[in-house]
Amino acid sequence: MQPVLKSKQPKVGTTIFTVMSKMAHDYGAINLSQGYPNFDCDEKLKELVCYYTKKGYNQYPPMAGVMAFRESLAEKVSRHYQVDYHPETEVTITSGATESIYAAITAVVCSGDEVIIFEPAYDCYAPTVELNGGKPVFITLEPPTYQIDWGKVKNAINPKTKLIIINTPHNPTGTVLSPSDLESLAQIVKDKAIFLLSDEVYEHIIFDGKPHQSLMLHPTLKERTFVTGSFGKTFHVTGWKIGYCLAPKQLTEEFRKVHQWLTFTTITPVQYALAEYLKAPENYIHIPEFYQKKRNIFNEALKASRFEFTPSSGSFFQNVNYAKITDEFDQDLSKRWTKEIGVASIPVSVFYHQQNDFKVLRFCFAKDEETLKIAAEKLCKI
Template sequence: MNKRKRVGDGLVSKLPNVGTTIFTVMSKLATETGAINLSQGFPGFDCSPKLISLVDHYMRKGFNQYAPMTGVAALREALAQKTVDQYAVTYDPDTEVTVTSGATEAIFAAITAVVRPGDEVLVFEPAYDSYVPAIELNGGIPVFVTLTPPDYAIDWQIVSEKITNKTRLILVNTPHNPTGHVWTIDDLDQLAAIVHDRDIWIVSDEVYEHILFDGRIHHSLMTHPVLQERTFIIGSFGKTFHITGWKIGYCLAPKELSIEFRKIHQYLTFSTVTPIQYALADYLKEPAHYRQLPDFYQRKRDLFLAGLRGSRFTIKPTEGSFFQTVSYAAITDEPDHDLAVRLTKEIGVASIPVSVFYHQKNDYKILRFCFAKDDAILEEAAGRLSKL
């Protein structure tokens, strides 16, 4: 009797090396063990009641049908005005601002717009885990520039040596996830010197643009004229306003790039939830809602670090984002993945092993913790970690 072939037996995976993300794995383990979850990068507190009230207002007024593919005009105009106010850079809200269903969708659309089979894409690693799959799904070839602790600074000579006539795109992330490294003006100048006479595009993931510490300034790639003309700037309301579950992002790009970006976006999600867009347009009218973020998060960073002061971890305060990395090299030789699992089970604090952000799983004995949590949670987590 012939064995019946199962549906899907002949399916060849487009992403054979991709499994369940580490964020899902560690969050699931934290739930199963009752551990404090400092692994996945989402705020442990609610957004502004005013923002919720605005969403309710627009839902009740009947703004519940499809939004325009590019985003509602009011939000695109508010984003354009915010960009002028914050960076003194002008984008046309009609042709150069696009609202997306989260920053990850925007990153995928931007990569898809410019990468073709055989194109090389420079990736600074450790890297956010959506970058490489998006490159590979478009037939691109990731080329890695490896950054190392404790500073994770970029060696621009190495970057220059990685550039070939096949290089089509460079992926930038500042402030950086997972390391918290923040680019300087010199970094922008160095990148501009490399790309100014080449047909190379840039996707700049700037979702943590408002979360910087110790007086640092976010140097958006849009502020450099050589870079601005060839860059897709990716932003996230989720990170800025503590609404990661709403999945609202955006892309700012010159008209020619936005035309190609929108061709992809319209067939990914077409449009993004309507009443939330109107609510955010109103909420953006008060700049204090995002300008207070550095102080808000620095207090949490400092509270978490103060709790770790007596621990055996080696710590360099993060420069930006809501992530803090710590070195445990002086404590144990365990692989970082094993230690992350053990700490979740034994002391009840979940983290992310930074090796997962490297394509060859480079293990520098570093763990990443998210400190976008309530103060009491941070104090309890730091107390438990200090006993290690």
């Protein structure tokens, strides 16, 4: 008898990112759908990876990451945020932020636990909660501001609430949390056994002089938070899949128990290369202006269009509202425009579990200037 595998994720099919990238390829459209740069990383960084590869740094590194790298990351965090994490016990290198998210959720969530997720949400949060027997409790954020209503969060909390997942700067909306958001969250969780997972992969992609509000900055939040980041996003190397988790010792201990069974550790020469690269602040302090320029070029060109939009405050995504043009379902529209207009986008309804259609499309502006201008020109013709 051939066994029949009962899916643990029956609702999960091919993701929209795969669908839209394939469509962009098949129809020769400009691909502003999936979130990755169409330009290369710094030559210096590539040379460092080559150097450490050739020098023979090619065997398993320690489970939690190369010590020199954890030290270099802890120093960078301390320089940038004036917050200390101990490299030995509170810093873990992972295979992308995705692994950190999986490990943190798995370390915390037990069967029946509830996890608050703000929608629209990055796609891996809810499935990971469910794979661990947890129950996602969704709180809807609505355009144009996508502000968190902390009153709703308070009402959603009950004794089963174990974790709240935060993402700032936010994918897909490009919004960022403010110091008062951090304070509201702290007031809500301070007397409760609730943990936090803060997805901060776009920490350096933040605009208009706004400082990034990492959850580590608030002591009440820091003591219960897994902060995750991604070197893929920060250094334009999304294919390297290398990230990290910062968390207090007791949380890190449980996090590493999961991490060791997931991947055990992460590519060695890249860790040595990044350890060295991170030491120079000039390698990351200019990232906000680098991406702000791209956002501005795209938005400036889009001013001649019929879209309505608020400039993105962070991440490399710009959302636009198309309600004045058509009332088509966003998922149908983004496919149609990929074919007919030649620009691929992501329909924002895919980030809501009930596919709420607010007539919003997401465009990724992590592209060279020429590509952004040509894409905007096509969009302005609609």
